[in-house]
Amino acid sequence: MKSEYGGKDFKDNLIMCAMCLPVFAYILIFCYAPMFGLVIAFKDYRVDLGILGSKWVGLENFKFFFTSIDAFRVTANTIYLNFLFIAAGTAAAVVLALLLFEVSKKWLIKAYQTFIILPSYLSWVVVGFMTYAFFNPSIGLMNKLIGGVGGAGVDWYAEASVWPAILTIAVVWKNIGLNCVIYYAGLTGINHEYYEAAAIDGAGRLKQMWYISIPSITPLISIMTILAIGGVFRSDFGMFFNLTRDIGTLYPTTDVIDTYIYRALRVLGNEGMSAAVGLYQSVVGFILIMVTNTVANRFESENALF
Amino acid sequence: MVKVKRSEMFGGSVINLLLILTALACLIPFVIVISISLSSEAEIAARGYGLLPRGWNLTAYRYVFKKPEQILQAYKxxxxxxxxxxxxxxxxMSMAAYCLARKNFRFRKAFMFxxxxxMLFSGGLVPTYILVSSYLRLSNTIWALILPGLVNAFHVVLLRTFFQKLPPALFESTKIDGxxxxxxxxxxxxxxxxxALATVALLGGLGRWNDWFNALLYINTDSLVPLQYLLYRIMSNLQFIAMNYNTMPEFARDTSAIPSETMRMAMCVIAAGPMMFVFPFFQKYFVKGLTVGSVKE
Incomplete structure (x- = not known):
């Protein structure tokens, strides 16, 4: 025991401190400094005066945002779309995992997985190209298809009401492969004897799926959903920005907190107000993660985040 | 022991049919983009995009490769x-994760927190943007693309979990040797x-390869534009290609002669295509990154 606190231990700790230094310094500058930088949410930020030199304005920036119609719209859109993505994404991934689990040939499972994971490697920019190929109003595939059966084409990039559905399909398409992996791993962990016993009792594959497979992964589905709910105040900026091509007529249904912050910063050039919205997002996001993690811990602490 | 045959459920063929349809649904958008890039501009203008190439030809690719500097620079x-x-x-990250996995490191708990x-709270876009552009003055340097996101807390945790699983006796015996x-x-x-290093490197590498957002924020210099941001510019400004090629003396000034519809998709294929053959080889590492546990010890 004595040697643990001796000179060697001190030297080891000194070396380890040095090894941690790059990450320590990086996080200090790129993560903690911006947290303190959030004070500009309470300031009238001017580049020439800097963060410290800019004038305090109290809650003006928050007032500006929360009294605008945008506050409700972007908050509602963010939460509504995230719930759509979680519901559709989970359902699709679970169904696919259940189907995949019924396949016996190993090479076939691998082949299916390789194809369905392929979209996950794409950037949202490229998915934006694909979306455009479908929804280009004059020469896109959707309108050609509609025209083919005698319908009138839709000006998709001017029709805000259809975009929650389009975005949901895109999210499911891009993420289904990797989400499916999580549930498939859960299924392969089920004790094989259950299926054998059920087969002896005369249960068919469908009954086995209903009474063994699905109940066995229900805890996993619940925990994944709870954790996903912790993130409903954030959204994937790249998806919204590239798929809707930042077209103003689509804002009523597709403008979310992250895209609003970006525009407030880069288009309006209002750093203070933009930071105020960011602070609002971070604080609510923090509360959501703490709450959902507490729920997850009660539920099944093994899978909780922390 | 009863050997359960997994393929017997309603004939197995229904299952396989559904899975084949899903796999096709995942592939079709790729096919469409490739088909458009191989179509003739006139056919596209007359009949619209199609699932298969309309009037098969390579004009779009010829146009792109007549002036390949921009796309090569973006690749670089x-x-x-x-x-x-x-x-x-x-x-x-691995140096820090190693220390976090060592029980004799005094600041282990504090540093982990x-x-x-x-992961729980962040300053968000605006302060980070101001930090990088106004205080660190990294705009229009390659560091603006490299430094943001260099340390990922989740990846540190992933590495630490792996180091913790190595037998401590191994470390101790080496330590006794001085x-x-x-x-x-x-x-x-x-x-x-x-x-573990491969998993983290591939997850991070995929993110960096696909990143366009840092370039959107910090890069105006043409020579520093990465691939995905080049694609973003092409999509966000549909006239981009026409404008760009209009300055070329060997082509007619009439921009309608330029196959912009097919060329845009050809750029997309050239930019995104090659990696689609590389990433699947590392699939098991991407999968591994998903199935690791929580932050808890």
Whole structure:
């Protein structure tokens, strides 16, 4: 025991401190400094005066945002779309995992997985190209298809009401492969004897799926959903920005907190107000993660985040 | 023992049919983009996009490769950012993760919390943007593409979990031989952790390769534009190609002669295509990154 606190231990700790230094310094500058930088949410930020030199304005920036119609719209859109993505994404991934689990040939499972994971490697920019190929109003595939059966084409990039559905399909398409992996791993962990016993009792594959497979992964589905709910105040900026091509007529249904912050910063050039919205997002996001993690811990602490 | 045949459920063929349809649904958008790039501009204008090439020809690719400098430069920037960023990132994160896995490190708990807290709360876009552009003055340098996101708290946790699973006796015996912690890290811990390092490197590398957002924020210089941001510019400004090629003397000034519809998709294929054949080879590492546990000890 004595040697643990001796000179060697001190030297080891000194070396380890040095090894941690790059990450320590990086996080200090790129993560903690911006947290303190959030004070500009309470300031009238001017580049020439800097963060410290800019004038305090109290809650003006928050007032500006929360009294605008945008506050409700972007908050509602963010939460509504995230719930759509979680519901559709989970359902699709679970169904696919259940189907995949019924396949016996190993090479076939691998082949299916390789194809369905392929979209996950794409950037949202490229998915934006694909979306455009479908929804280009004059020469896109959707309108050609509609025209083919005698319908009138839709000006998709001017029709805000259809975009929650389009975005949901895109999210499911891009993420289904990797989400499916999580549930498939859960299924392969089920004790094989259950299926054998059920087969002896005369249960068919469908009954086995209903009474063994699905109940066995229900805890996993619940925990994944709870954790996903912790993130409903954030959204994937790249998806919204590239798929809707930042077209103003689509804002009523597709403008979310992250895209609003970006525009407030880069288009309006209002750093203070933009930071105020960011602070609002971070604080609510923090509360959501703490709450959902507490729920997850009660539920099944093994899978909780922390 | 009863051998359960998994393929027997309603004939198995229904299952396979559904899975084949799903796989096709995942592939069709790729096919469409490739088909458009191989179509003739006139056919596209007359009949619209199609699932199969309309009037098969390679004009779009010929146009792109007549002036390949821009796309080659973008490839170069993306490659530099991906390789340098991933190398720096994995090196720094694995050193920290190793220390976090060592029970004799005094600041283990405090440092873990210091890193973990960044997963719960962040300053967000605006202060980070001001920091990088006004205080660190990294705009229009390659560092603006490399430094943001260099340390990922989740990846540090992933690496730490892996180091913790290595037998401590291995470290202790080397220590008795007089090796210090850095030597143990480089000689023992790193060589035994290649699967974890590969997972983190690939996850980070994929993110860097596909990143366009940092370029959107910080890059105006044409020579520093990475691949995905080049594509973004092409999509956001549908006239981009026409404008760009209009300056070329060997082509007619009439921009309608330029196959912009097919060329746009050809650029997309050239930019995104090659990696689609590379990433699947590393699939097991991407999958592994998903199935690791929580932050808890």
């Amino acid at each position: 920037i993306s490659a530099i950012v991906t390789v340098a960023g991933t190398a720096l990132s994995v090196f720094a 210091y890193i973990f807290f960044t 090796a210090n912690e850095f030597v143990i890290f480089t000689r023992i811990a790193l060589p035994l952790s290649t699967p």
